[in-house]
Amino acid sequence: MTDKKNAYHKVRMERKKTQIDASIAKANIEKGILLVITGNGKGKSTSAFGMVARALGHDLKVGVCQFIKSRTDTGEEAFFSAQPNCEWHVLGDGFTWDTQNREQDIATSERGWQIAEKMLSDPSYDLVVLDELTYLLSYDYIDKQRVLSALQARPEMQHVVVTGRSAAAELKEIADTVSEIQEVKHAYKSGVKAQIGVDF
Template sequence: MSDDLDSRHKARMARKKALIDANIARAGDERGLLIVLTGNGKGKSSSAFGMVARALGHGMKVGVAQFIKSRTDTGEEAFFSRQPGVEWHVLGDGFTWDTQDRAGDIATARRGWEVAQRMLADASFDLVVLDELTYLLSYGYLDQDAVLDAIAARPPMQHVVVTGRGASPALVELADTVSQIADEKHAYRAGVKAQKGVDL
């Protein structure tokens, strides 16, 4: 019985390997990707920063533009901003429910976008993370067409990661890879505050 299960498993895995190998052989293009991490779940920025670590492991140069957020005491900022090959910018004044100043938020967003545009136009950056950019588009703080044009016109081998809830259909359409992070359960709703090393 065990020999029969083993032989069926081996045959099934051999067929699977043939399909995967054929798909890998067909995927011969190499170019910069636009990756969008969206949805209501926790982990969008964390996933982006995982890609920052991966890029640094390959000796790549990385730029990070954090919109909306104003904290400079997070673990990721403390760690990555000290790494050679990383240019890190915290470009927000805080969440909109804290600032309660639409005109001020728009001005901050536009100043931050100038920093991001510079990185998007610079071929020396292999990876650019635009953290929480989706909010600037959905709130109308930036002109979506101009933002998407700048992303589309970036150097051909530059990868871009955009994070934030509510990615627009136009951004999703432009993207090469889109991941929807679902929210099934969160410790915050059980009264647990944000934890160092997990949330901060």
Template sequence: MPDSHHRNRMARKKAVVDAAIASADRDKGLLLVLTGNGKGKSSSAFGMVARSLGYGHRVGVAQFLKSRRDTGEEAFFARQPGVQWHVLGDGFTWDTQDREADVASALRGWTVAQTLLQDASLHLVVLDELTYLLNYGYLDATQVCADLAARPAGQHVVITGRAASQDLIGLADTVSEINDVKHAFRAGIRAQAGIDL
């Protein structure tokens, strides 16, 4: 490809991108949903935690299903000033095998999440693995959506988990579906510290 052709092509692309940037003239707290069967939903959310902290913002994290307290993200972020970190689950539902206990745990956890969603000083709230609680009927979707809609105007929220409901997708500003192409676990490789934990 001749250099002049490439330069003209990139100039056209830049004009389109610049026009799109110029037309985006509003600010608001975003609701982002990271869903799909692939690895990286929570990792992406924690990347946004790092970005927010980099700007000096305060962050709240609610982990709903995970009961582990030895993950790398908690070891790092829970020590950072400006982070409220809550591990709210009793383990994955296939571990507990007790619907009544899972519903009670979800309701306790949502009470904590409601507190985060009402705190205007929090720039970002991460609701990790929330989709499962809605899909299994542990929480009332109407109440969850109402609480999300009623949060402070400038507060950003990231929700992670597989099979996001149409209610969440409809309410969200940005939805990303992370696809599963290949995963080391299926080849018999354990979860690796710093990558999976």
């Protein structure tokens, strides 16, 4: 029985390898990728910062713009901002329910977006992370077409990662890769506070 299972497994894996090799050979386009990571689950920013680590490991230049959030005591900022090829900006005043001031949020978003726009027009940045950018669009803090135009006009080989809940349909439409992270369970809803090294 074991020999039969092993033989069947070998045939399946040979067939799978043929299919995968063909797919890899077919994917031969070189271009900058626009990735959108959205959804209500935990891990959107975490995924983006994993790509920051990957890019820095290849000696690429990275720019990070964190919208909305204002805290500067996160582990990711402490680590990545100390890296020579990483430029890190915390550009928010805090969550909208903390500021409770739409005019202030719009002004802060505009200042932050100007920094992001410079990165998106500079070919020296290999990867740009626009963390929680989706909120600036869904709250109408920044003109949507202005953002879409800047993303589409960026340097040909520049990669961009956009994170945040409720990504606009137009943003998902122009993206090369879209991932939606679904929440199945979250410790916070059981009364567990944010944990250092895991949540910030």
